[in-house]
Amino acid sequence: MTKKLYYDPKCTTCSAVVLACEKAGEAYEALLDATVIYPEGGGQLSDTGRIGDAVVSHAREAADGIWHRIDRPLAVGTTVEVMFDPQPRLDHTQQHTGEHILSGLAKTMFGASNVGFHMAETYATIDLDMPLTEEQLQRLETEANRAVQRNTPTETRVVTEQELESIALRKRAKGLKGDEIRVVWCGGVDSCTCCGTHCAQSGEVGMIRITAHMNYKGGTRLWFACGMRALQEAEENAALVDKLARRFSTKPESVLEAVTKQGDELAALKRTLRARTEALLAYRAQALLEAAEPVCGVKAVVHAEEGFTAQELKLFAEKLCACEPAVVALFSENGETVQYHLQRAEGVQLSMREACEALNAITGGKGGGRDAAAQGSAKAQAGFAELLCQYEGYLKQRLKGL
Ligand SMILES: [Zn+2]
Known part of the structure; x- marks a missing residue:
């Protein structure tokens, strides 16, 4: 089995022994006795990183431990240095923690349950089981950012199956067994069983923005961005409005009026x-x-x-x-x-x-x-x-x- 050191935020590198290494298509996969590299799971993307000179592109959890996809073979029995790439880890952790905050608040504010979560390198979505209005989503975003600004510490406890029964949670994963079940409390607004990595304080999530939404299977699918992703999106939007303003020779705040006017003129000309x-x-x-x-x-x-x-x-x-x-x-x-x-x-x-x-x-x-x-x-x-x-x-x- 692999010792999971990725839950300790201070643990950025570790030494590990290579337990197995196998060819996997064009690449290789190595099983280690310990790792700081988070394997894909619980809706969170895999870390990338390095094991010695080998580049790790993905990690997955199997029954016998955590297998790391690497670009070159490692000798079984040798001791290696393991490290994760800090930038993608921070990004994934921010999106994941932001998801907790949004989901916890959606439940308490509107009674909406998170029934689906997807994280990709460029976007993240939450599916809620009820339709929410524009105004409700606006309030959700505001409250989520308030939870970030309160900078509440994240609490994690490892409990037994029996202890879990007496803990009130927003969500508990089905079929959890044994005496090592992780429970997490995030941002003072959410609690659930979870295997992901979390910001130590909610303030580390940075800004949370709900960037888009649509009706989906009778509920709401919302796209959101946290931390630098949210900043990048806001910067891209501002640049776009600025370009439009220049194209219309107007101020950014007058762009909508200018576009609407041109649309009306175009419709009249078509007639x-x-x-x-x-x-x-x-x-x-x-x-x-x-x-x-x-x-x-x-x-x-x-x-x-x-x-x-x-x-x-x-x-x-x-x-x-x-x-x-x-x-x-x-x-x-x-x-x-x-x-x-x-x-x-x-x-x-x-x-x-x-x-x-x-x-x-x-x-x-x-x-x-x-x-x-x-x-x-x-x-x-x-x-x-x-x-x-x-x-x-x-x-x-x-x-x-x-
Ligand atoms: Zn989590």
Whole structure:
């Protein structure tokens, strides 16, 4: 078994004997008789560190002790120096202790239970079993920071299974057995069974920020950041607002107003543009129809544009079909792709689904639709104009046969 020295905050290095070392994929795994490296567990990430010259990237707890993933083999029976990387450990410990404070307060303030916790290198989340409002989350954040500022010491006790029964706790892990169960009291606001590492005083957590939240499985998932993570996030947000303010030539506190104003202006311009596009398309539709010769009373219009969206092609085709009996094949080249829209006027028999199949065969395109309209695209290619002439010939031939 491995002696767990990582719970003692003063213990930053230790000597250990290598009990076993095995190849594990590209790396190796070593079992030691003692370690200061925290193994992944209880929602907390593994420490990284060093064993002698070997770099430790991860540690895991197994039935026979703690196995360390290392980049080179160690000789069994030798004595080695073990140390953890202090910066990631502090970060993980701050997030973990912050989670206790937030979870304990969520329970006492709102009766919300923590039903899930996830910590990653760049974010941490807590799942609560009830929905919380914006205002409740704001109060939770404020109270969490008050608990940090009171700088309460963390208390840890190792108790037996029997002793555990008489201790009031927010949460106890299921199936705990034996006489070495760790119980922790954090920030004066939380108590639970826990195997993680904790700040000695709540003040060491630093700032706690709830950075985002969403409804999740009938409850709330909240993202939070503690210590330097919280500072970094606040700095990034401030830099972003500053950039926006410069872009809008305004003060940071006026950014929201400026963005809202620009959004409103953009919406008004879109409405104007749409009205003008419709008027322009109606005018051009008239010109195209005037130029087309009817075949058995139906006009075939095959026409190419540049830079039209699928929506604009549809609108144009509708304008063409609204005026008189016609079948319309509109194309628009957008870079390497040609989009198309086929439409027939009411009363015309030719199926656009069939017309689409013929078009795909001629252009090598992909698309489909219903009898009244079809859409698709083809690769832009040299000689596309000739293909369209060929297609116009096909449509006219089909109209003759109706
Ligand atoms: Zn804990």
